[in-house]
Amino acid sequence: MKREGGVPDSYTYPPIIKACSTQCEVSLGSALHGSALRCGVEGDLFVRTSLIDFYGNCKHIFSARELFDDMSDRNVVSWTVMDVGDLEEAKRLFNEMPQRNVASWNAIIRGLVKMVDLKGARRMFDEMPERNVVSYTTMIDGYAKAGDMASARFLFEQVPQRDIFVWSALISGYAQSGQPNEAVKAFLEMDSRDVKPDEFVMVSLMSACSQIGNLELTKWVDSYVSRSTMDTQQPHVAAALVDMNAKCGNMEQATKLFEEMPKKDLISYCSMIQGLSYHGHGNKAVDLFNKMINGGLVPDEVAFTIILSACSHAGFVEEGRHYFERMRYEYSFTSFS
DNA sequence: TTAGGGTTAG
Numbered sequence: 001m002k003r004e005g006g007v008p009d010s011y012t013y014p015p016i017i018k019a020c021s022t023q024c025e026v027s028l029g030s031a032l033h034g035s036a037l038r039c040g041v042e043g044d045l046f047v048r049t050s051l052i053d054f055y056g057n058c059k060h061i062f063s064a065r066e067l068f069d070d071m072s073d074r075n076v077v078s079w080t081v082m083d084v085g086d087l088e089e090a091k092r093l094f095n096e097m098p099q100r101n102v103a104s105w106n107a108i109i110r111g112l113v114k115m116v117d118l119k120g121a122r123r124m125f126d127e128m129p130e131r132n133v134v135s136y137t138t139m140i141d142g143y144a145k146a147g148d149m150a151s152a153r154f155l156f157e158q159v160p161q162r163d164i165f166v167w168s169a170l171i172s173g174y175a176q177s178g179q180p181n182e183a184v185k186a187f188l189e190m191d192s193r194d195v196k197p198d199e200f201v202m203v204s205l206m207s208a209c210s211q212i213g214n215l216e217l218t219k220w221v222d223s224y225v226s227r228s229t230m231d232t233q234q235p236h237v238a239a240a241l242v243d244m245n246a247k248c249g250n251m252e253q254a255t256k257l258f259e260e261m262p263k264k265d266l267i268s269y270c271s272m273i274q275g276l277s278y279h280g281h282g283n284k285a286v287d288l289f290n291k292m293i294n295g296g297l298v299p300d301e302v303a304f305t306i307i308l309s310a311c312s313h314a315g316f317v318e319e320g321r322h323y324f325e326r327m328r329y330e331y332s333f334t335s336f337s
Numbered sequence: 338t339t340a341g342g343g344t345t346a347g
Contacts, residue, residue: 010338011338012338013338013339014338014339015338015339017339018338018339044338045339046338046339047338047339048339049338049339049340050338050339050340051339052339053339053340075339076340077339077340078339078340079340080340080341081339081340081341101340102341103340103341104340104341105341106340106341106342107340107341109341110341110342132341132342133342134341134342135341135342136342137341137342137343138341138342139342140342140343141342141343144343163342164343165342165343166342166343167343168342168343168344169342169343170343171343172343172344172345173343175344175345176345198343198344199344200343200344200345201343201344202344203344203345203346204343204344204345206345207344207345207346210345210346235345236344236345236346237344237345239345239346239347240344240345240346242346243345243346243347246347265346266347267345267346267347268346268347269347270346270347271346271347272347273347274347300347302347303347305347306347
């Protein structure tokens with residue numbers, strides 16, 4: 001921890017502890033805790049608060065609690081980061097807080113949303129003295145995940161300063177609740193307001209396109225992404241691109257993107273195999289399935305369902321029987337589980 | 338210096 005020209009102080013620790021917290025690097029974080037003790041800064045308000053957040057995020061609730069209880073001097077952040085493990089205890093803590101700010105309220109609303117207590121969350125949302133865009137996003141995401149897009153949209157209309165997060169919550173909500181056309185409309189509206197989409201938004205948009213199955217739209221989205229500075233090699237982006245192109249019958253592009261993927265997983269293979277099968281390339285579907293197995297990936301029930309359906313679709317009776325037998329004897333799947 | 342919101346798929 002020592003650097004040339006000085007010893008670490010209370011300013012050194014919080015950002016490194018935060019990195020451990022984000023990555024859930026438990027042993028590294030604990031080592032930093034030890035180091036902070038040796039340097040005599042473990043009692044510092046900021047160092048302590050960072051440690052409490054770290055232990056809480058890594059689910060070491062007991063350690064977090066110990067540090068928290070032992071603090072003589074806490075501020076609103078120390079209170080807010082204190083993860084007590086369950087909602088009832090969190091509510092109790094929230095009621096005990098000497099001061100609260102908008103982040104404290106947001107944290108408790110988030111807890112309620114996670115437990116799908118939307119009524120409770122809404123009550124807090126209505127009660128809070130001031131709301132920011134995070135408060136709105138939390139509620140909108142809650143409604144969206146519960147499939148109540150009408151309430152999500154109603155609240156969205158009231159957001160004073162819309163940022164990429166709140167647009168993303170709305171768009172993914174539509175895509176996930178079977179309203180892909182609304183997702184596309186919302187995306188276009190966002191685009192027209194010069195809010196720059198990021199990977200999260202594009203993945204949701206691609207999911208919507210897959211559901212709509214419109215080739216022109218898919219081509220448009222595809223070129224939109226390639227014109228942007230977005231990293232299409234990010235696993236979730238690449239997977240969504242392959243799946244969207246395969247579903248919409250743009251097999252040439254799907255193949256190209258698939259080939260470029262640094263790490264092909266079972267699901268992306270399946271997207272391709274299914275796309276090939278649906279669009280009349282039964283032979284290629286079978287070849288790809290074989291290639292996948294030879295590459296060492298282990299097919300699961302869904303993968304077998306896809307290849308068996310591909311064989312049936314293409315009239316490959318013998319191949320179908322072959323995979324069915326392999327499924328039962330080599331991979332020990334039964335057809336009744 | 339420390340805290341809070343959004344991704345996807347066979």
